Amino acid sequence: MGYKTIVGLEIHVELSTKTKAFCGCENAYGREPNTCTCPVCLGLPGATPVLNKGAVERAIEIATAFHMRINHKSTFSRKNYFYPDLTKGYQITQTDEAVANDGYIEIETDDGPKKIGIHQIQLEEDTGKSLHTENGTTLMDYNRCGVPLVEIVSDPDMASGLEARLFLEKLRNTLRYLEVSDVKMEEGSLRCDVNVNIKNTETGERSAISEVKNLNSFRAVEKAIDYEVARQIELMEKGESELRATRRWDDAENKTVIMRVKYTASDYRFAPEGDLGPLFIDDEWIEKVRAGMAELPDVKIARFMDTYGLKEYDAKVICGSKKVADFYEEVAKHFTDYDMLSNWFMTEFLRRVEVTDEGEMNVPFEGKDFAYLLEQIKSGKINNNAGKKVFRKMCEEGEKPEAIIEEEGLVQIGDASEIEAMVKEVLAENPESVEQYKAGKDRVVGFLVGQVMKKSRGKANPQMANEMLVKFLKQ
Template structure:
């Protein structure tokens, strides 16, 4: 039997506010355990919460960027449950009246086709603490307790791991672009719960879903979907009864494990948060926030293809990061070579950033560095190969390319007389290879050029080398 997969994501986004959602404690990542706390975020008796206005602003801003309608009247609610890392034994969240509803994200596949994924709701809430499991026992760090979150709940519109990843990538790009979160998955700023079920192909009736908690990487999301779909199908075909449950992802063994039966809404005994007033959001405030939304990644993607004549693949990579897109445009303004800029960013610079696990603004180079480097290459002053060496040094020490080229004597040799001597030397020293080339082994031409470049220690102008090499071989 064939099966359809049904996927929905609940994405938890840690907001980039300086203080927590209901108190003045810092949201800075790290710090000694239990030092970013106060009576409010520790839930001590008599401590009253005060809602951070910036959290509401970021909620509205996210909703507008995701095509949602903004609920002008909304409130905070108590969600009652006991976990060791929940200091109050309840979470302050939003139940019936969330800040945003009915949005969407359009994802695009490699073949150019698109699909719209619905967003059911966005609500504000506070985060719990963090459990640390050690050999000595389980410890709790409450530094994260009270950090503001947006929970973005999709509709069950995705049907494959590919679609889920495209959705999450685009969501991450939008949220980073509008500045509400850094979305650093390795620090827990973006994590998601996966809801997945399978059903007979074409059936209208949904299958029994499982929720997999706290996936914090695209790879984990992909592997969890693949494993869980396979597990559910095998269970159905073996006659096993599936039940709604919450599972966790075992990263080491690449499998999901059952945690508990899935709670229903009434298990949480939601009721209005009596210590916080109802929110009344004005049209004027919504419009003020709307004006602060910059050009979104998918809008930038379309513009980059048209304005800079970039291939779709290049445009997609460049616009996936707001910082990278800005760096790209500033560099193009300097050197006027959009394709070269894209190639350097997607190649050597991206490799360096991945190796160091940093963003482009955390490197030691600026658009001026890269723009000047590309101009040196395009002006024939250094070769592309030398350019790679210069870039490597720029990334390490932040020196301008002109300085590195001058200090190391890397200016490209365009003296045709000197290059011609080297070309003749290579041909005269390799008569057998010349004979083979004349007999049809034309791929040896690149070898001849390479020998000249080696002889010149990479400084010979490769265009001149190729031109003279061709002329000299034709004379023989």
């Protein structure tokens, strides 16, 4: 008996505008509670909303990045429900006439590229935030109330937890490149709900959809989906059924927990937002926004492969963080051996420089300093091992490479007569290795090169040492 997993995502992204969606209050995280509020976002009588133009333009950028059809006309509605964090008793949002529809994000799976459809993105406002205290009371912070959001609704095209995680990673990186949001899950600027059910491929029977909330990481999204799939398969094989339900992810127990059963379809009594007219977006506005858009990840990857000759895998790793990609280009301005640069980035740089899940990194030196170090290695002034030692100290202490090379006395010995003298000493000290070479054991050359390097305290040019050793051994 086979089963097909069906997954769709609803993603809320807070937009990085200076002010809120429908008023002039500052859109900022971490301010003192209830200090970024006004009659409009508090829903006081007589206060009317005014749409934030910047929020619309960020939505246009997002729609463009995800290959969506931007609608020339969209409308706002009131989504009615009661909850303490909703000051007006309704949320201003979009429903049937949203800002954009019918897009996709392409992910890489083991079976090749796969397009995950995006049904629509809609502009709306965020709610306030409930703060639960230790003594059992709940306090309300309305600073977040009215912050502009886009809700990104995917098609149910994902077939596993892994595909959902890959989709979210691609989405987050794209939004980070666009700089339309800081997409930090821990701060609530990126939130994701999962809808998952299964289908028996032989009988066509489907399980009830579970909506999973309280997901605070992409790894939690993947684990929650995999858990739900296993749970629903077990129910179906037992012949049991359940109603559509909302569940939450328990990170400590690694399982989903029932929150509430949906006995009837949710009725939010959507009604037109009478204080906001239709939103009209013409082609001229769209083109103006697109002209100012940042370079997208896939475009940057292709450009890095073309300009710097990077392999596809290397380009994807380096462009996985905009900060890393920007630093690579800064170094490339001063050092044009791109093969060597790529090799050092993929090994030493990414091993020593921490890149966070948010794509942030802290490099205690400038791009031209890294370029200087690579130039010293390429020119033979220091050897590769010495270069790694210098780079480690640059990362740990932020010191200039030229100062480290001088302090440590790492300038490579390139004088032929000096290296020749050390080679002769090593051969005289290791007659048994000479005999082994004569007997056809070429591997002893590596050992002898190591002895020369040891005698020179790592300063000898290893290529010259190798060539001289082979020359004298053959004699």
